[in-house]
Amino acid sequence: MKPRLVQVAREVGPHLKASGDRARREANLISLAPCDAQPIKIARPGRSLGFVTALTGYRKYLCPVCLSVMKDPVQTKCGHRFCRACILRISGPRQYAKCPVDNTWFYINGDMFDDVAVSREILVLSCMCDNEKNGCHWKGELFYLQEHLDFCDFCQVTCPNGCEQQYLRQQNSSHLQDCPLRMVECSQCCENVTAKDLTRHQLLLCPKLPVSCVLCGRNGILREEIPKHVSEEGNCPNTPIPCQFEALGCTTKVRRCDLILHIQSNTVEHLALMANKILIQEKLIEKQNTELEQLRRTTQSSHARILIQREKIMDDINERISQIEIQNSNSKRKNTEAT
Missing domain, CATH: 1.20.5 (Single alpha-helices involved in coiled-coils or other helix-helix interfaces)
Structure with missing residues (x-):
């Protein structure tokens, strides 16, 4: 979302949220459907949004290029609206572009502007969480969707330890307790190692782990003391000495x-x-x-x-x-x- 659009949305959104006035929403050409209205699934780039509002003339919110609800809508001089990213992708590096709808030529930096009115209408559409399929029942204005997604317990997240396993955010605590890459402390030398390497560390590397002498079979000798034990100056009875x-x-x-x-x-x-x-x-x-x-x-x-x-x-x-x-x-x- 562009900075300007974000600023406008933040100015307008709280007032709409606080008032809860149906007449104000109707003034923005939005008619709320009953709670049991069939959700309208409209694809967005990178995800699919579920809208719970019955839209009056909802086609004006669709981008003619990607056929999805417009993101950062802009309007050309010929009156057609597009996602900013879509129209810039079509124009490429050129300063002039042709409208995909009526082939009208327009100047990118002079004949195209942000459509703040439509941005307001889109941002107050009532939608469902992207993670509805995972069990999230959140419904709210599109303006607050990202804020919800940042903390949604049903959002798919990747393990921060680097094991690349994906799970729901609400399962984060349980996963971190069993993650093979979590850091654990060796009970012998107090060194921090990953859980999957703990056994290898203790069997092969831990200097404080009691081990057996391979020459005499004596138990309970710290690994770090084995070289001294089997040396000519040590006390291993089976060490060859001159x-x-x-x-x-x-x-x-x-x-x-x-x-x-x-x-x-x-x-x-x-x-x-x-x-x-x-x-x-x-x-x-x-x-x-x-x-x-x-x-x-x-x-x-x-x-x-x-x-x-x-x-x-x-x-x-x-x-x-x-x-x-x-x-x-x-x-x-x-x-x-x-x-």
Whole structure:
């Protein structure tokens, strides 16, 4: 409905509704039929309206193009009325159009105007709800139909959760309680998931769900603690762990529960590994001692050479000092004799 038509309808509609005066309705060329009058079904674009009024000269409300009750009626200069959308669809992008009734040419922006009078008459027609087939018994003026449809309990709506199921608005509460896409809280980890994914979440993903260890069969372990439980540092009795003599060369891995038995059964092998390790260590120590002795000797030799070089340097310095002192003494003596 165009803004201008809506404004006019809102100005006129409440007065007609409040008065309830039959004479005023007759002044608008509308004659109300008895309550048990046969409804007149007239198609509208996208839906079918049921009118409960017996229309006097109702054909003037029909669009010659779509043969339905006019929506946003306009009148051309030749006096014929059409739905605004219908006549604009016929004219297309052209500024001039030919009347579909009498072939009169008219200017779209100058020879066509909104028919406010007919809009008023159409808006006060008494009609039934679009959802009559679903059980709605509402009857009222066309002006108030959309306002009713916005809250009609018998209107078909689509689930807001996205499951694409359609149902009557009055069934919304019951559907939302059973909707497969409704959000529910996991009782274990308190995470929100859709109802259809809850079972999968709990069986495969929930970190707080108590599960069984696949190695030892122990129950009641949180899923998030399973990796720690089955690790080499954990406490699962069936986790393969290395032998305590791994550092000495034992490459066997046994279940944690069999470790003591393994150690007891392989005492001789472990002692042999230990003895071999000791021998290797002793050889390494002997080698290191030899290297240290060589290093000590090299250091001592270097130290002796340094001491010899130092004594030589000191002797050279002392000899040089003695020569300088002799030269100074000779210079003083010559100066005395010259005087």
